[in-house]
Amino acid sequence: MAEVKVFGAWGSPFTHRVELALKLKGVEYEFIEEDVRNKSPQLLQYNPVYKKIPVLLHNGKPIAESLVILEYIDDTWEHGPSIMPKNPYDRAMARFWAKFLDEKGVSTLWKACWIPGEEHVKDKEEAQEFLQLLDNELKGKKFFGGDSFTLADIAGNFIAFWFGIIIEVVGVELMNNDKFPNLCAWIDEFNSSFKEHLPDRDQLTEVIRGRFLEASAAKS
Incomplete structure (x- = not known):
């Protein structure tokens, strides 16, 4: 066992x-x-x-x-890289951003991509505001915790990997390097740092495409 x-x-x-x-x-x-x-x-x-x-x-x-x-x-498990910083303030900030990403990120970005109709414009604006907050926080930083990744970075995996595939499948323009250079740099760093541990992109794309088609059929 x-x-x-x-x-x-x-x-x-x-x-x-x-x-x-x-x-x-x-x-x-x-x-x-x-x-x-x-x-x-x-x-x-x-x-x-x-x-x-x-x-x-x-x-x-x-x-x-x-x-x-x-x-x-x-x-x-103390061996391996630390997920939580040792400094109390840094630990608090890691928890703050992880909670923010968890409670606000997925639902906000999901609605901006998947919810059609009159609310879509409002949802896109809310998503842009959310992404701008992240871009501002990441200015001059490699990760949310500075030079080392923390709980917040791992909590941001949806934005770093899943979100790029979703907007590609759905065909929605929400994020680019001109608008959010710091966030895009963080995404590149995340995907580079954890490359060997990320899901197969092609396989995940097919899963997301299937869910999108299923959702579209249910609304028609």
């Missing part, structure tokens, strides 16, 4: 955060693919509150919510 198990979905950026952290720490784990539309009894048992992925199972004890799991991984 594996000491560490991850219950998740291959195409989920939240699951990927957990896998990325474990790989950076050199922790071996067993991945258990979940059907998010037909959740397994095990997943519901291990995460009875939110009933969603990802869940980390370590020595039979479950931990839910990706940001909580990332801190747990950093506290449990």
Whole structure:
């Protein structure tokens, strides 16, 4: 029986955060693919509150919510790069931006790409404002934490990798180097630094394209 198990979905950026952290720490784990539309009894048992992925199972004890799991991984396995800074202020800032990216990022960018109709213009404007905030924060920085990546950078994986594929599939112009040079530089740094641990881009593109076509058919 594996000491560490991850219950998740291959195409989920939240699951990927957990896998990325474990790989950076050199922790071996067993991945258990979940059907998010037909959740397994095990997943519901291990995460009875939110009933969603990802869940980390370590020595039979479950931990839910990706940001909580990332801190747990950093506290449990000291070898490998640190995810949380040592300085209390820097730790607070890492948590702040990770929470902001988690609560605001995915929903804001998702709506700007997928929600049609009159609200679309408003959603795009909100997405642009969100991206501008990130661009301002990243000015003069390699990562959110400065020269080293932190919890906030891993929490931004959706923007760094998934979002570029989504706007390509949907055909929406939301982000370019002229408008957001600091953010685009961070995206390049993220994808370069974690290249060997990122999902296969072609495969993920097909998954996202399938979801887009499915969503489009449901609205027609």
